[in-house]
Amino acid sequence: xxxxxxxxxxxxxxxxxxxxxxxxxxxxxxxxxxxxxxxxxxxxxxxxxxxxxxxxxxxxxxxxxxxxxxxxxxxxxxxxxxxxxxxxxxxxxxxxxxxxxxxxxxxxxxxxxxxxxxxxxxxxxxxxxxxxxxxxxxxxxxxxxxxxxxxxxxxxxxxxxxxxxxxxxxxxxxxxxxxxxxxxxxxxxxxxxxxxxxxxxxxxxxxxxxxxxxxxxxxxxxxxxxxxxxxxxxxxxxxxxxxxxxxxxxxxxxxxxxxxxx
Amino acid sequence: xxxxxxxxxxxxxxxxxxxxxxxxxxxxxxxxxxxxxxxxxxxxxxxxxxxxxxxxxxxxxxxxxxxxxxxxxxxxxxxxxxxxxxxxxxxxxxxxxxxxxxxxxxxxxxxxxxxxxxxxxxxxxxxxxxxxxxxxxxxxxxxxxxxxxxxxxxxxxxxxxxxxxxxxxxxxxxxxxxxxxxxxxxxxxxxxxxxxxxxxxxxxxxxxxxxxxxxxxxxxxxxxxxxxxxxxxxxxxxxxxxxxxxxxxxxxxxxxxxxxxxxxxxxxxxxxxxxxxxxxxxxxxxxxxxxxxxxxxxxxxxxxxxxxxxxxxxxxxxxxxxxxxxxxxxxxxxx
Numbered sequence: 092x093x094x095x096x097x098x099x100x101x102x103x104x105x106x107x108x109x110x111x112x113x114x115x116x117x118x119x120x121x122x123x124x125x126x127x128x129x130x131x132x133x134x135x136x137x138x139x140x141x142x143x144x145x146x147x148x149x150x151x152x153x154x155x156x157x158x159x160x161x162x163x164x165x166x167x168x169x170x171x172x173x174x175x176x177x178x179x180x181x182x183x184x185x186x187x188x189x190x191x192x193x194x195x196x197x198x199x200x201x202x203x204x205x206x207x208x209x210x211x212x213x214x215x216x217x218x219x220x221x222x223x224x225x226x227x228x229x230x231x232x233x234x235x236x237x238x239x240x241x242x243x244x245x246x247x248x249x250x251x252x253x254x255x256x257x258x259x260x261x262x263x264x265x266x267x268x269x270x271x272x273x274x275x276x277x278x279x280x281x282x283x284x285x286x287x288x289x290x291x292x293x294x295x296x297x298x299x300x301x302x303x304x305x306x307x308x309x310x311x312x313x314x315x316x317x318x319x320x321x322x323x324x325x326x327x328x329x330x331x332x333x334x335x336x337x338x339x340x341x342x343x344x345x346x347x348x349x350x351x352x353x
Numbered sequence: 354x355x356x357x358x359x360x361x362x363x364x365x366x367x368x369x370x371x372x373x374x375x376x377x378x379x380x381x382x383x384x385x386x387x388x389x390x391x392x393x394x395x396x397x398x399x400x401x402x403x404x405x406x407x408x409x410x411x412x413x414x415x416x417x418x419x420x421x422x423x424x425x426x427x428x429x430x431x432x433x434x435x436x437x438x439x440x441x442x443x444x445x446x447x448x449x450x451x452x453x454x455x456x457x458x459x460x461x462x463x464x465x466x467x468x469x470x471x472x473x474x475x476x477x478x479x480x481x482x483x484x485x486x487x488x489x490x491x492x493x494x495x496x497x498x499x500x501x502x503x504x505x506x507x508x509x510x511x512x513x514x515x516x517x518x519x520x521x522x523x524x525x526x527x528x529x530x531x532x533x534x535x536x537x538x539x540x541x542x543x544x545x546x547x548x549x550x551x552x553x554x555x556x557x558x559x560x561x562x563x564x565x566x567x568x569x570x571x572x573x574x575x576x577x578x579x580x581x582x583x584x585x586x587x588x589x590x591x592x593x594x595x596x597x598x599x600x601x602x603x604x605x606x607x608x609x610x611x612x613x614x615x616x617x618x619x620x621x622x623x624x625x626x627x628x629x630x631x632x633x634x635x636x637x638x639x640x641x642x643x644x645x646x647x648x649x650x651x652x653x654x655x656x657x658x659x660x661x662x663x664x665x666x667x668x669x670x671x672x673x674x675x676x677x678x679x680x681x682x683x684x685x686x687x688x
Contacts, residue, residue, distance in 0.1 A: 260438035263405050268452035268499070269426030278451070282442045 119343075126150070126336035133332035149337035157320060159341055166316035167345075168231050169306070170299035173238040177246045177295055178288070180239075185250035186276060190262060200251065203244040211241070211304050222309055231314045234306060238299045246295050253287030254280070293350070300346045317342035354416050355429075355506035355539035356381045357402065362411035364397055371397045373563040374411065379507075379541065379556075384533050387543045388550040389560035389586070395543045396511055398560065402541065403509050404428050415506060426455070431500035432509040435516065437492045439484040439499075445471070446480045449498045456503075470502040473532070490521050497529070507539035514549065526553060547587060551575075559583050581683040584609050590640060590652045592677070599648065605678035605686055612654035614675040617641060617667055624670035627651060632661050643667060 124140070125133045132143045153159065188196050218237070219228075227233030257280065265279045281288065303318040310319060321342050324335040357379040364372040371394045379385050387395040400406045402413060404425035412419045420428050431452070439448050446467055453463045471477045474494045484492055493513060500508050510529070514522045530553050533540045544550055550557050551571045559566045559574065559582070566586075567579040578584035584592050592609045600608045618624070627645035639659040643651045653669055661667065678686040 258436060258438065260434045260436045261440060264432070264434060264438040264499075265440070265451070266405065266425050267403065267430070267432045268503075269455035270451075274455065279440055283440075285442075 122336045123340050125333055126340045128333050130331060130333045133336070149333045150341070153324075153334055153337045153341070157323060159320065159338075162315055162317045162320040163341075163345065165231060165310075165314055166300060166318075166342075169234045169238060169314070169316050170296050172231070172235040173242065173299045174292055174295045176235065176239045177243050178292060181243060181246040181250050181291075182276070182281070182288075184247050185254050186280065188247075188251050189254035189257075190259065200248065203247060207244050215308060219308065227309075229310045229313045229315070233309060234314055234316070237305050237309065238302055241302070241305065242295050242298055245298070246291055249291045249294070250284070250287065253284050253291070257283055297346060297350070354381050356414075356416050357507060357539065357541070358412075358414040358417075359398075359402075360412040360414065362398070362401060362413060363409045364394075364401055364406060365409045371563050372401065375565050377558065377565065377568060379539060381539055382537045383555045384530070384540045384542065384553060385556050385558060386550040386554035387541065387558045387560055388545065388547055389566075391545060392562075393560040394563040395545075395558075395560045399432075399509055399511055399541060399543045403430055403432050405432075426452075429506040430509055431503050431505040432511065433493075433496045433500050433513045435512040437484075437496040437516075439492060439495055441484055444481050444483060445476060445487070445495050445498075448484065448495055449502050452499065452503045466502050467498075470498045473501070474498050489517055490525065493517065493525060497532070501532070501536065501538075505538065507541060508533070510540065510542040512543055512545070515544075515546075529553070547589065551587070557587075559586060561586075577685070577687075578677065579685055581607060581609070581679050584677055584679070584685070590654065593651045595648050595651075597647070600678075603676065603678055606681045607679040607683070609677040609679065610671045610675065612640070612652040613656075614672040615651070615653040616670040616672070617653050617655050617659060617661075618670060619661065620666055620668070622668065624668040625651065626666070626668050629661050629663050629665045629667055632659075632663060634658060641667070643669060645669070 126149055127145050127147065128139075128143050129146060129148070132139060188200065222228045222233055227236070261279065261283070262275060265275045270278060300316075301318070303322070306316050306318045307322055310316070321335065321338045324331055324338050357377075359375050359377040362372060362375045363370070375398060387398060389395050397406065401408050404420070404423065408421050411421075413421055415428060415430075440451065443451065449467045449470055450463050453466060458466075467480075468477070471480055474497060476491070476494055476498060479487060479491060479495075484495065487495065493516075496513070513529070514525050517525060526549060529542075542549075542553060554571055556568060556570055557574055558568050561582050567574060567583045569577075574583060574587045578587060581594070585594070588611055590612045592611050593615070594607050594609050596607050600606060616624070625645050625648055627643040627648070629641055630644045630650070631642040633640040633642075636658060637656070639655040639657070639661070641653045641655065641659075641661060643653060645651045651669060653667075680686055
């Protein structure tokens with residue numbers, strides 16, 4: 092029997108979906124609202140939801156105290172740069188693992204994934220010392236490098252699974268048609284894998300944008316991205332909820348917009 | 354020109370020998386079909402000729418030049434795949450033009466050639482569609498178009514019709530044969546369907562577990578099979594084989610008679626006696642599966658309708674001129 096979809100059922104499920112959506116979105120909404128409150132109102136109990144004294148002073152103060160655009164530019168360069176380099180390395184790597192695997196390909200894939208199971212803090216000291224010795228501390232190059240390495244396993248895995256889905260016959264047809272490996276990648280494989288490449292890129296961009304462990308530990312000011320900018324508002328002198336919220340709202344805005352429009 | 358010669362071609366995957374030394378001479382302009390049971394190595398042999406696999410030993414000559422170290426595109430061959438293998442993100446035009454584009458041909462010339470190929474294959478109205486918007490038969494035509502537009506020395510077909518329904522398969526079979534004759538280009542065609550092999554081929558290569566069992570014209574294979582395997586593989590229903598005293602009387606280890614060469618007589622006297630176990634009435638033919646006691650199950654084919662039913666006693670009289678004799682090793686004995 093076909094399932095009956097009554098109007099009542101539709102109304103209930105729609106309402107439930109909206110409720111769940113609102114619950115998930117609530118922390119972000121709360122943060123945005125808090126950013127428009129005064130510091131006193133921001134942690135007042137009981138909290139006021141909409142009826143408070145709206146102000147943009149937090150945004151002004153945040154911009155005065157620290158240079159938002161400097162950090163935002165760092166974030167864009169670090170996230171964008173590490174994603175681009177990761178893709179350039181991962182596309183040929185995933186291609187060779189998907190289309191000319193050897194006996195050890197599976198082992199290599201698992202080994203790459205296993206590196207993600209290690210807590211990063213376990214290698215913080217050696218990496219910090221290496222960075223200090225070679226002069227990469229608080230540089231964008233250093234952060235691009237470390238984030239690219241950190242995300243490579245996931246990027247290669249994702250691309251590998253996308254490439255695996257492409258029938259081998261089509262690549263052989265391209266070879267019969269006279270395409271070299273490079274042209275095969277450009278004209279056949281990459282266009283066919285565009286949806287996969289796009290979602291992998293977006294995921295990597297988000298991961299790199301939000302990465303806080305390495306960015307907080309390896310940069311202070313020069314190369315500091317937005318994560319450091321947010322963290323600077325949870326200072327030892329006390330928590331400034333409103334300013335922290337304003338900083339956070341500014342920090343997540345670009346990636347949120349990018350996620351919506353892509 | 355498209356003369357292809359195989360000299361002792363071998364292929365192994367690790368310890369497994371897929372092709373155990375194949376020698377073959379394919380004349381320019383001929384239509385050669387590789388046929389055999391699944392796993393016999395026919396597709397592997399085709400892929401070796403194409404260059405998609407590397408040979409383990411031996412030589413492949415195309416117009417007298419050894420091509421074993423030449424990449425696929427430089428061999429001047431084009432291939433039609435079982436799955437069609439069309440580029441899904443390109444239009445029909447893009448698919449057909451791809452090989453020419455890779456060869457660096459001028460745009461006007463590409464357009465002219467693509468349009469000529471499309472006209473030959475009735476694809477002109479579909480040139481700007483994507484493969485997913487086409488039917489199975491149309492996709493097959495695009496795959497063929499992609500092959501002919503490059504004006505290759507030879508076409509390689511890897512079971513190209515096996516994904517089509519029965520009616521379309523018959524139609525495409527005719528079209529492919531006609532196109533090949535019209536272009537006069539050498540064609541190598543892999544199939545497991547012996548009807549396709551018999552109807553399309555100038556010459557058939559029968560393969561069995563990596564060995565060429567026989568190479569000859571369709572009727573040669575039917576009338577003078579080289580051994581038991583070819584005798585059993587070519588022809589439908591399968592040839593009847595009888596061993597024992599009856600074969601010894603003929604000076605052979607095994608004798609074979611095709612179902613169509615057994616005369617069926619109801620309660621007859623001479624010949625081989627048996628009881629009908631299954632009778633298939635097709636109107637045009639009647640197939641009888643007869644339990645002939647010590648001789649085993651025998652199949653007989655009668656042209657037209659024969660009113661016999663399970664349990665009826667019959668005698669089967671073999672046509673003496675059409676009895677095939679085989680020795681202990683299975684080789685055919687010629688008088």
